[in-house]
Structures are given as structure tokens and as C-alpha cells.
Amino acid sequence: MALSVSIDSFLSNHQSQLGFVHHDGQVHSFRSSNILNLQKASKTPKSLSFMLSVKESKPHNAVQSNGRSSFAQTAAVKHTTGSVTRTQGLRFAVVVARFNEFITKQLLEGALGTFKNHSVQDEDIDVVWVPGSFEIGVVANRLGKSGRYHAILCIGAVIRGDTTHYDAVSNSAASGVLSAGLSSGVPCIFGVLTCDNLDQAINRAGGKSGNKGAEAALTAVS
Numbered sequence: 093m094a095l096s097v098s099i100d101s102f103l104s105n106h107q108s109q110l111g112f113v114h115h116d117g118q119v120h121s122f123r124s125s126n127i128l129n130l131q132k133a134s135k136t137p138k139s140l141s142f143m144l145s146v147k148e149s150k151p152h153n154a155v156q157s158n159g160r161s162s163f164a165q166t167a168a169v170k171h172t173t174g175s176v177t178r179t180q181g182l183r184f185a186v187v188v189a190r191f192n193e194f195i196t197k198q199l200l201e202g203a204l205g206t207f208k209n210h211s212v213q214d215e216d217i218d219v220v221w222v223p224g225s226f227e228i229g230v231v232a233n234r235l236g237k238s239g240r241y242h243a244i245l246c247i248g249a250v251i252r253g254d255t256t257h258y259d260a261v262s263n264s265a266a267s268g269v270l271s272a273g274l275s276s277g278v279p280c281i282f283g284v285l286t287c288d289n290l291d292q293a294i295n296r297a298g299g300k301s302g303n304k305g306a307e308a309a310l311t312a313v314s
């Protein structure tokens with residue numbers, strides 16, 4: 093059964109955790125200890141661009157060839173989405189693993205390029221190096237709790253070897269990043285490659301499958 097939630101009940105349920113900027117640019121609700129800290133840390137405190145934009149979409153009936161209305165139900169409610177254009181005053185930390193550095197450096201380059209393309213200022217980005225992907229979570233958690241950043245981008249490259257070590261490191265990296273986000277309340281973005289071989293990693297670090305660091309940075313902005 094589909095769950096239908098109106099924007100009003102969504103807002104009243106989440107206003108303690110999130111701030112919202114309506115499409116008219118007005119802040120409609122805004123609080124939480126981290127966000128307050130962020131507000132203090134922000135160079136331009138009145139910039140609330142990191143908050144989610146609430147965009148109104150007009151109800152419309154998408155009629156399928158069989159004559160039935162397809163997503164009329166979802167089209168009838170307001171949708172909430174992040175913005176990749178309102179970046180003024182956004183601050184990011186990037187936690188990057190030194191292990192497989194020839195890959196993680198490329199991912200980092202991709203991420204910094206994306207930040208630049210989205211007008212995030214160099215002085216609003218801190219890069220913190222850790223030994224391996226296993227250590228990313230603990231540092232991301234600490235940075236998240238500092239209240240200085242709007243999102244933490246986590247970068248690593250775990251490449252399968254001969255033993256089950258790969259599973260331990262990649263699963264720990266994923267759950268570490270997840271826990272860091274949940275416990276700090278600051279989005280911690282998973283930009284850790286988990287690859288079966290070196291080729292896969294190279295392809296995803298600026299090769300033929302793109303640059304996953306760049307993609308993860310866009311997620312952080314959003």
C-alpha cells in the first residue's frame with residue numbers, strides 16, 4: 093500500500109531536524125543543534141542554501157495508453173528536493189583514505205572539481221587524510237559533530253585481494269560512514285569504491301566509468 097504524506101505533516105514531523113526554504117525563498121522552519129552551529133560557523137549566516145528547497149509541483153494527471161492515470165497520486169503532493177545551485181556559504185569536509193592513494197587521489201581531484209564547478213569556495217573545504225577506508229567512519233563522525241560542515245564526503249578505494257579482508261574493510265567502511273551520518277546528524281556521503289580488481293577502480297576514478305568522487309561531491313552539494 094502506498095503511503096501518502098502531505099507536505100504539512102512532513103514539515104511538522106521534521107521541523108525539529110530540518111530547515112526548509114520555500115520556493116518563495118522564505119525560511120519556514122529552522123532548528124537543531126548542528127544547524128545552529130552551522131549557522132554560527134557560516135561565513136554568511138543568512139545563507140541557508142544548504143537547506144532543502146520545497147518546490148511546488150502542480151497536480152497533473154499522467155494518463156497511460158490504457159487510459160488509467162499513472163502517478164496522479166504522487167503528482168498531487170508537494171515534492172521536496174535538494175538544490176545543486178544554491179551553494180553559497182556551504183562548508184564541506186572530505187575524509188579521504190591513503191590506502192590505494194593513486195586511486196583515492198583521483199577521486200579527490202574529481203570531488204574538488206565538482207565543488208569548484210558548483211561555486212563552493214576552496215576555503216570552505218577541509219580535506220582530512222586517514223590511513224584506510226576502515227578509519228573513515230570515526231573521523232567523519234567527529235567532523236560531523238563539530239557542527240562546522242554541511243556535509244562530509246567520504247572517499248576511499250577498497251580493492252579485493254586474496255582473502256576475506258576485502259569484505260571486512262568494505263562493510264566496515266560502509267557501516268562506519270552510515271553510523272557517522274546517523275549519529276552526527278550531518279549527511280556523510282559514501283564515496284568509497286568497493287572493487288573486485290584494479291581495472292574496476294581505475295575505470296571509476298576518472299576512467300571510462302566516470303569519476304565516483306565527482307559524483308559523490310554532487311551528492312554532498314545536493
Ligand SMILES: Nc1c(NC[C@H](O)[C@H](O)[C@H](O)CO)[nH]c(=O)[nH]c1=O
Nearest residue numbers: 189191223224225226248249250251
Ligand atoms: N585493504 C584495504 C584497506 N585496508 C586498510 C584498512 O582500511 C585499515 O587502514 C587497516 O586495517 C588498519 O585499521 N583500506 C582501504 O582503504 N582499501 C583497501 O583495499
Ligand SMILES: CC(=O)[C@@H](O)COP(=O)(O)O
Nearest residue numbers: 251252253254255257258
Ligand atoms: C582490501 C583487501 O582485501 C586487500 O588489500 C587485502 O588483500 P588480501 O586479502 O590479499 O590480504
